[in-house]
Amino acid sequence: MADQTLPIHGALDLTPPRESQHTLLDILHDWVITVDHKKLGLMYMMMAIFFLLVAGAEAICIRIQLAVPNNHFISPQTFNRLFTMHGTTMVFLVGMPLVFAWANYIVPLQIGARDMAFPRLNAFSFWLTFLGGIFLYYSFIGGPGLYGTGSAPDVTWWAYAPLTAKAFSPGHATDYWALALIVTGFGTIGGGINIMATVLSMRCKGMTLMRMPLFTWLMFVNGAFVLIVITPLTAAQVMLLIDRYLGGHFFDTQAGGSATVWMHFFWIFGHPEVYVLVFPAFAIASEVIQVFSRKAIFGYPAMVAAVVGIAFVSLGVWAHHMFTIGMTSAGNAFFVLSTSLVGIPTGIKIFNWLATMWGGKIRFATPMLFCTAFLFQFLCAGLTGIMLSVAPWDWQLHSSYFVIAHFHYVLVGAIVFNVFAGIYYWFPKATGRMMSETLGKWHFWLFFIGFHVTFDTMHFVGFEGMPRWIYTYPADRGWQHLNLVVSIGGVIQAIAVLLFAYNLIWSLFKGKIAGNDPWDAWTLEWATSSPPPIYNFATDPVVRSRRPLWDLKHPEDPDWKYD
Amino acid sequence: MSAIPLVPASYEQEWHLPSKGRVGMYGLIIAESAIFTIFVVAYVYYIGKSLYGPTPQQVLDVPIFNTICLLSSSVTIWLSERAIERGNMRGFGLWWAVTITLGTIFLVGTGMEWYKLIYHDGLTIRTNLFGTTFYSLVGLHATHVVIGLIMLGLTLIFTLTGHVRQEHSERVQVLALYWHFVDAVWVVVFTVVYIVGR
Amino acid sequence: MLPKWLRVERIVRLAFAFALALSSHALAEGPQTNTHILSPVSTPATQIYQLSLFIIEITGAIFVVVAGLLTFVIIRFRERSGDDQSEPAQVYGSNQVELAWTVIPVLIVVVLFLTTARVIFAIQDAPMPQAALEVTSVGHQFWWEYRYPKQGLVGQDFVAVNELHVPLSSADHPTPTYIKLLSADVVHSFWVPQLMGKIDLIPNHPNDMWIDPLQPGIYLGQCAQFCGVQHANMLLRVYVDSPERFAAWAANQARPAVQDPSVAAGRHVFETQACMNCHVVRGTVATGRFGPDLTHLASRDTLASGMIPNTRDNLRAWIKNPDAFKPGCLMPAMQLTDEQIDQVTNYLETLK
Numbered sequence A: 001m002a003d004q005t006l007p008i009h010g011a012l013d014l015t016p017p018r019e020s021q022h023t024l025l026d027i028l029h030d031w032v033i034t035v036d037h038k039k040l041g042l043m044y045m046m047m048a049i050f051f052l053l054v055a056g057a058e059a060i061c062i063r064i065q066l067a068v069p070n071n072h073f074i075s076p077q078t079f080n081r082l083f084t085m086h087g088t089t090m091v092f093l094v095g096m097p098l099v100f101a102w103a104n105y106i107v108p109l110q111i112g113a114r115d116m117a118f119p120r121l122n123a124f125s126f127w128l129t130f131l132g133g134i135f136l137y138y139s140f141i142g143g144p145g146l147y148g149t150g151s152a153p154d155v156t157w158w159a160y161a162p163l164t165a166k167a168f169s170p171g172h173a174t175d176y177w178a179l180a181l182i183v184t185g186f187g188t189i190g191g192g193i194n195i196m197a198t199v200l201s202m203r204c205k206g207m208t209l210m211r212m213p214l215f216t217w218l219m220f221v222n223g224a225f226v227l228i229v230i231t232p233l234t235a236a237q238v239m240l241l242i243d244r245y246l247g248g249h250f251f252d253t254q255a256g257g258s259a260t261v262w263m264h265f266f267w268i269f270g271h272p273e274v275y276v277l278v279f280p281a282f283a284i285a286s287e288v289i290q291v292f293s294r295k296a297i298f299g300y301p302a303m304v305a306a307v308v309g310i311a312f313v314s315l316g317v318w319a320h321h322m323f324t325i326g327m328t329s330a331g332n333a334f335f336v337l338s339t340s341l342v343g344i345p346t347g348i349k350i351f352n353w354l355a356t357m358w359g360g361k362i363r364f365a366t367p368m369l370f371c372t373a374f375l376f377q378f379l380c381a382g383l384t385g386i387m388l389s390v391a392p393w394d395w396q397l398h399s400s401y402f403v404i405a406h407f408h409y410v411l412v413g414a415i416v417f418n419v420f421a422g423i424y425y426w427f428p429k430a431t432g433r434m435m436s437e438t439l440g441k442w443h444f445w446l447f448f449i450g451f452h453v454t455f456d457t458m459h460f461v462g463f464e465g466m467p468r469w470i471y472t473y474p475a476d477r478g479w480q481h482l483n484l485v486v487s488i489g490g491v492i493q494a495i496a497v498l499l500f501a502y503n504l505i506w507s508l509f510k511g512k513i514a515g516n517d518p519w520d521a522w523t524l525e526w527a528t529s530s531p532p533p534i535y536n537f538a539t540d541p542v543v544r545s546r547r548p549l550w551d552l553k554h555p556e557d558p559d560w561k562y563d
Numbered sequence B: 001m002s003a004i005p006l007v008p009a010s011y012e013q014e015w016h017l018p019s020k021g022r023v024g025m026y027g028l029i030i031a032e033s034a035i036f037t038i039f040v041v042a043y044v045y046y047i048g049k050s051l052y053g054p055t056p057q058q059v060l061d062v063p064i065f066n067t068i069c070l071l072s073s074s075v076t077i078w079l080s081e082r083a084i085e086r087g088n089m090r091g092f093g094l095w096w097a098v099t100i101t102l103g104t105i106f107l108v109g110t111g112m113e114w115y116k117l118i119y120h121d122g123l124t125i126r127t128n129l130f131g132t133t134f135y136s137l138v139g140l141h142a143t144h145v146v147i148g149l150i151m152l153g154l155t156l157i158f159t160l161t162g163h164v165r166q167e168h169s170e171r172v173q174v175l176a177l178y179w180h181f182v183d184a185v186w187v188v189v190f191t192v193v194y195i196v197g198r
Numbered sequence C: 001m002l003p004k005w006l007r008v009e010r011i012v013r014l015a016f017a018f019a020l021a022l023s024s025h026a027l028a029e030g031p032q033t034n035t036h037i038l039s040p041v042s043t044p045a046t047q048i049y050q051l052s053l054f055i056i057e058i059t060g061a062i063f064v065v066v067a068g069l070l071t072f073v074i075i076r077f078r079e080r081s082g083d084d085q086s087e088p089a090q091v092y093g094s095n096q097v098e099l100a101w102t103v104i105p106v107l108i109v110v111v112l113f114l115t116t117a118r119v120i121f122a123i124q125d126a127p128m129p130q131a132a133l134e135v136t137s138v139g140h141q142f143w144w145e146y147r148y149p150k151q152g153l154v155g156q157d158f159v160a161v162n163e164l165h166v167p168l169s170s171a172d173h174p175t176p177t178y179i180k181l182l183s184a185d186v187v188h189s190f191w192v193p194q195l196m197g198k199i200d201l202i203p204n205h206p207n208d209m210w211i212d213p214l215q216p217g218i219y220l221g222q223c224a225q226f227c228g229v230q231h232a233n234m235l236l237r238v239y240v241d242s243p244e245r246f247a248a249w250a251a252n253q254a255r256p257a258v259q260d261p262s263v264a265a266g267r268h269v270f271e272t273q274a275c276m277n278c279h280v281v282r283g284t285v286a287t288g289r290f291g292p293d294l295t296h297l298a299s300r301d302t303l304a305s306g307m308i309p310n311t312r313d314n315l316r317a318w319i320k321n322p323d324a325f326k327p328g329c330l331m332p333a334m335q336l337t338d339e340q341i342d343q344v345t346n347y348l349e350t351l352k
């Protein structure tokens, strides 16, 4: 059944592709100069996976150091650099590229377009992001600068003032950090504009806004959202550099500048940023759950409204990261309210996914396994988020390992899990081959176990009062046993991730040939060949319902009849 | 296996999509507005928080003439947009050039103001919080004027060499949108720096 | 009402006892203190604790319901072998159901917010009683300074370092301590979990918090905002003493440094080397403000903000090379000769 789907009429151009000499240099050249959205999408993806390995390796070093009390595996300076680089890398060089990887590869295909609205801007954005990554890691080499002190930033990813002032952070490491984020920031703005314009102006005939796949909807909201989310950070970084290079006083507490202003600016960016990171995970869930439950999404309009609602509300909750800075009681109360309000639209999403699965016939292939785990973990993470949003309790929990547990539950348990789901799901489209299911199942269970061993335990470490950012801890606090467990979990995750990397490469060459539509899905990307030709669709598709491929496959019972 | 046309061959209703140039420019404007908002908030927050002088009251003059020039350039660019829409390329070039001139006058004015502040009043970006926020905010705006002028200038060169024709009016309007934005930001900057902050 | 064994408070206590059993130290040390956030011994910490139990109840209930539904769906609606491959019935939405799962969370949020707001106001806006002790805490990279102004039990103002002493409070005679939080350099955070949540010490931005410890003991905590290389070793010790002991301690701290002629050589070294540029020894020429006040160094249990026990050997090793204990801390190794170090150590040992 699955393989019988036919390409949309005329979707394929049958003229043979130009014979090219496939020397390595040719291929490389091809990728470097490309403006094709699919190649750029894959490049974003490869960049993200590469940095996931790097930052993951950093996390493993952190965990080795913390496995036992009074450890001397790495020096305090190195430890501080490692978690700063780990956090910064994961957020800006893994999370953000992933947003654009998905948006680039999938969105034009799903809306029946041939490319993004501005292909060259698209390539430019990618290379800016990449350059940002180079800047950040160059700090290991160039960081000491003329002062000969330090290397790689060690100021946490919050980079609170005035620790980042020249007086407290000499050398160039902090500058590379700021510069890297400005540069990736511009890449992000370019990418956001592109997604927005693509979705608004490149849809094929009949693809009205209310017929767009939810994946595209989420990416669209995200594209517009990053424009107001990432820019405050850019502005704040410019101020930081003005302080450091031109002798400005924005965050110079000696000259009347304010440390809290940086906190506000950072979190005005930082909070919405976490939703920017999680939207792709929602997007993937919205596709995978439908297809593997064999049911169209439950409550489509509510799902769209919920995303917009989350984006909107999340602009007004930033100070829940700042409950301990001594705001007025009214201020604290306000941010408690606004923060817990986010739970409502998020709840709607969870319930609608559940309702979609309800009454379906759920096929637990690897993508769906990851997605189901995502649902469970996101629920837990959201509830610990609610605990954190209770200001008085946050006075206890803030900066403790409970917070670390909360956000890894979302960042790993939701985002990374769903990124894996998405890769297993769309790999056949991008390469023409299926990923190995056996390895996939192994990968899933190992990662699932490793994840829970690591991050479930972390909550209790937090309850025991262990703060974050500490390179060592005394033995008399009683934290050692749980920390050892956490570290073991980290190693299990590492094995799982390596297994995944192996699966990727193995499947690329040896995987089962996939065909155009291996999952029997409903959105337009499955209507073209795998991998899609450079122009995606030879003739522009025309769409009459939310499930264009369903209509194609079931002419006797098309969705549009019920509109 | 040949493909069977299962899709309704044509889509009956009209299919309108917004212009991607405009959408893109609006996106850029949204992003830029957010950047400016942060700088404006910083400016407002730090009003009167400098530990030492000079204060805005002592050294700032209200740049009325400058402001008139910049704001009227919004009108002239609108006139040239109208001209190109109607195919009046001479009118277009003329108004376009006037716009550039007005923008340049504004920049020169800002330069003179800064010269006076730096060499006469001794206010630099490192003097105090006022200096830091003032040069950053006004400088950020001036940077945008410079970028705008470069774009406008390039367009003028293309016009003079005859490369700009009526069918480019859409693109010209997109560019003009940016210029309008730069002007609108000045209204905010002007209010904050020269009226509220003085 | 739930049966008794199912109450959250009980479960939390059990889990907590379990965690305690895991942490070897708690049983070893004299007074039973720890760093857990679920074993409060002062009013604000207790209020937080009770609020947290309520929140655990609510979120726990949500978890049970939603995770239960999820489990049910996974088991009930998974594809079975021998399936007829037909499409399941499609349901596109339902206004009633969707309304329900919007309205119920709204109600939950309202309840959550109201209870939370009450606790926020109760803790933050509590009026300061007359008998309260006021202390100013100043965060430094990487140690703590405590300024005691003249008041109640404190006969004379003085500065103490790293070990905060406060009087025991009791329900009938509340003598809470109000701590004003300042910073000399970067942002730090004051966190002793059993006494109160953390509040940051921010330059140019004075904060305050209050505690009223209800049991004597030594309470541990540490700086909770990353403040540089040695953030991890910016430890906190709060000594909760009976009012008499506290008054005695304060009286001793208020005195200028002991002048013992037998260690004049050490004192000479201290006052001729750079030590005096960074350290205060009250009653002598040493008036530096960059490092901790050493006037009563020998009366402290620990060195280097709670990091190492204050023994002769440690003190000597510290002066020889602080980096050996606290790499990256802001006190340099002074390159003294062994003899000089011995002399200085002798001198410092007399500063009771």
Ligand code: HEA
Pocket (backbone or CB within 6 Å): A274, A275, A277, A278, A320, A321, A339, A340, A342, A343, A344, A346, A347, A348, A350, A378, A379, A381, A382, A383, A384, A385, A386, A388, A389, A390, A394, A397, A398, A399, A403, A406, A407, A410, A411, A415, C062, C066, C104, C105, C106, C108, C109
């Ligand atoms: C993808 C990332 C992501 C997501 C989605 C979230 C989601 C949420 N987060 Fe989290 N958070 C982070 C990433 C994320 N967070 C990161 C990275 C940090 C720390 C950064 C750092 O310090 O370095 C952080 C820190 C953080 C803090 C600060 C802690 C501190 O430092 O003191 C707080 C406090 O309020 C918080 C709250 C929340 C809340 C309320 C949600 C909500 O959106 C959750 C909503 C979901 C649910 C509530 C569950 C489903 C809903 C229902 C089943 C309906 C019924 C429920 C109710 C009515 C309550 N988060």
Ligand code: HEA
Pocket (backbone or CB within 6 Å): A052, A053, A054, A055, A056, A057, A059, A060, A062, A063, A083, A084, A086, A087, A088, A090, A091, A094, A095, A155, A156, A157, A158, A404, A408, A411, A412, A415, A416, A454, A468, A469, A470, A490, A493, A494, A495, A497, A498
């Ligand atoms: C997307 C975001 C993301 C992800 C996926 C992760 C993943 C992980 N994180 Fe991270 N983390 C953050 C974002 C993220 N983190 C942020 C924002 C912070 C805050 C930083 C700050 O405070 O400044 C943080 C902080 C943080 C800390 C606290 C540090 C501290 O405060 O002292 C810890 C400690 O355990 C930790 C652990 C882990 C672990 C074990 C994983 C694991 O899940 C990792 C699993 C992956 C791997 C293990 C990779 C496996 C591959 C290899 C090992 C092979 C290597 C090969 C080559 C390099 C070729 N993280």
Ligand code: CUA
Pocket (backbone or CB within 6 Å): C139, C140, C141, C142, C187, C188, C189, C223, C224, C225, C226, C227, C228, C231, C232, C234
């Ligand atoms: Cu002080 Cu961390």
Ligand SMILES: [Cu+2]
Pocket (backbone or CB within 6 Å): A270, A271, A272, A274, A318, A320, A321
């Ligand atoms: Cu947040």
